[in-house]
Amino acid sequence: MIEAILPPEVAAVGVFGDLSPREDCGLFPAETAVIARSVARRRAEFTTVRLCARRAMDELGLPPAPLLPGKRGAVSWPDGVTGSMTHCAGYRAAAVARTGAIASLGIDAEPNRPLPDGVLEVVSLPRERAGLAALARRRPKVCGDRLLFSAKESVFKTWYPLTRRELDFTEAELDFDPAGTFSARLLVPGPEVAGQRHDTFCGRWSVGRGFVLTAIVLPA
Template identity: 50%
Template structure:
């Protein structure tokens, strides 16, 4: 794998040992894609092509460490990655970062992962994605962390963890996030709890990190 790619970086700090991770801060040139992947982005602009290609480079590095055979990673329902049989995972990309985490389905039930630039949300976005009690909680938090962006990221991770378990859409306002300044967060689902193999799904817990100009959130649900 390309030397710009790390398997012991920020993602490993917010995910359990059962997850294999890989990440990079650049888009190495000349990365190959499978023909089926090429077909997906045949008409994509350069930015989309670079994101798509590099994050799959990360995914294949993580899958290799997991012992999975290489193959195309295609967008499935609602864009969720179609992982190999017996694997769960999540991918994320933003300006200056691409990353992936995968695990055996026998170890983790689902993974939700999101990376964002460590900058305040654009005007109007917080009101669109946050509940009144979440906005009030943000005002009580200290300086130094872009809490609004972190809240947004946590909600993205919630959706990425939720969808593989339920195959259902989840609105931003259907999960209430409580951010812990010490690096954790709790998500309470504000919908009728869907049934899963381990019982009703009522929420998630996750971890976050603010470093290197990024905020990253992650959820990993053990079996």
């Protein structure tokens, strides 16, 4: 599902639910150590999303490797590889690309349900909330607040590997096109890629099977 909003340079694998009932199936020892004391649900999602990532890596002809979380959960990808993972109730996915083609990418999946009360005001700007009202008139079956949250997650996942700095929800202002694209204008200096500063990220979004999906791909 996520692959539908990603370019051909990116390999992506998504699954509904978990791939195996065995808690440590297919993990490297270092990965197993990360979740040794986690509850069963956490172990299952951790395992599944990494198996998705390794399937995506295999599509690119890349060998399997341990994918360990670092600060803020950002995955440490092998040299020459960039990628992103997402998991929510009922869906897990990973997207991978070679850094020669893609500098950074971010994907996110969320249930197509309204955010809990009070969350939208924390993660959004007034202009964004006005834009969601306009989007609702064109796409009434889309939970715009959840879409905004997902897109901001994709913004952060694209931003962080390039900067290793935090980015607050209110430090990027998003606009959505009802046809399935969005732009994120960074309100802080953007990252530099090959000597070029990127102050805007462009992404795509879709809705299906009860989920909202967002993706940003920043070319190298």
